[in-house]
């Protein structure tokens with residue numbers, strides 16, 4: 285029987301770890317078992333008991349110290365090291381191959397999804413081990429209050445979806461911090477965008493509107509979920 289998993293992704297601080305813990309607690313309340321795996325080698329304190337933890341293999345802190353890399357380079361090194369030690373990963377997954385459900389709490393650095401193929405390789409490897417993998421991409425709801433941030437956040441989500449080629453769900457996080465009407469209708473209206481850009485150069489304003497319309501058409505294809 286196949287196991288299932290979610291790759292929980294999104295920029296640092298959007299609430300990935302909180303999402304994983306909340307989903308696990310919810311599942312426990314409805315008597316379903318969900319395991320969380322920490323795949324973030326830069327994580328500090330975890331709010332859950334992980335099924336296993338990439339930091340048992342490697343941590344960003346050690347890499348930065350030993351190889352004198354910065355935080356971004358260190359994180360990329362860690363994820364590539366995980367791929368090179370894929371047998372370790374497989375061993376850790378061994379107890380969860382019979383119809384289990386896992387949440388992978390992923391690192392937030394965008395380079396891992398847009399610049400280098402490492403996260404795609406990890407998901408492909410999970411699929412080869414007969415996991416049914418879904419991408420869950422968190423977007424901070426407060427980021428959507430400004431049209432320019434909406435465009436930026438949406439393009440990041442889109443890029444992630446295109447790169448990983450997974451069934452993909454966008455989740456709005458931190459809805460308690462956003463205005464109610466934003467949560468009910470997450471995309472800003474075209475008129476609010478025109479208003480925002482009216483002080484800018486006409487050409488730039490038009491470009492924003494084209495990008496906006498493009499994103500709206502993409503969101504007709506994507507499912508946008510508020511939580």
Ligand SMILES: Nc1nc2c(ncn2[C@@H]2O[C@H](COP(=O)(O)OP(=O)(O)O)[C@@H](O)[C@H]2O)c(=O)[nH]1
Pocket residue numbers: 294295296297298299300301302303392457458459460461
């Ligand atoms: N108000 C509010 N804060 C949240 C929510 N989700 C996460 N946070 C806070 O945002 C911060 C970053 O969350 P975390 O789960 O560590 O983000 P990660 O870096 O994506 O894993 C923490 O201080 C959380 O308590 C939420 O839904 N509402």
Ligand SMILES: [Mg+2]
Pocket residue numbers: 300301302324327389
């Ligand atoms: Mg985290």
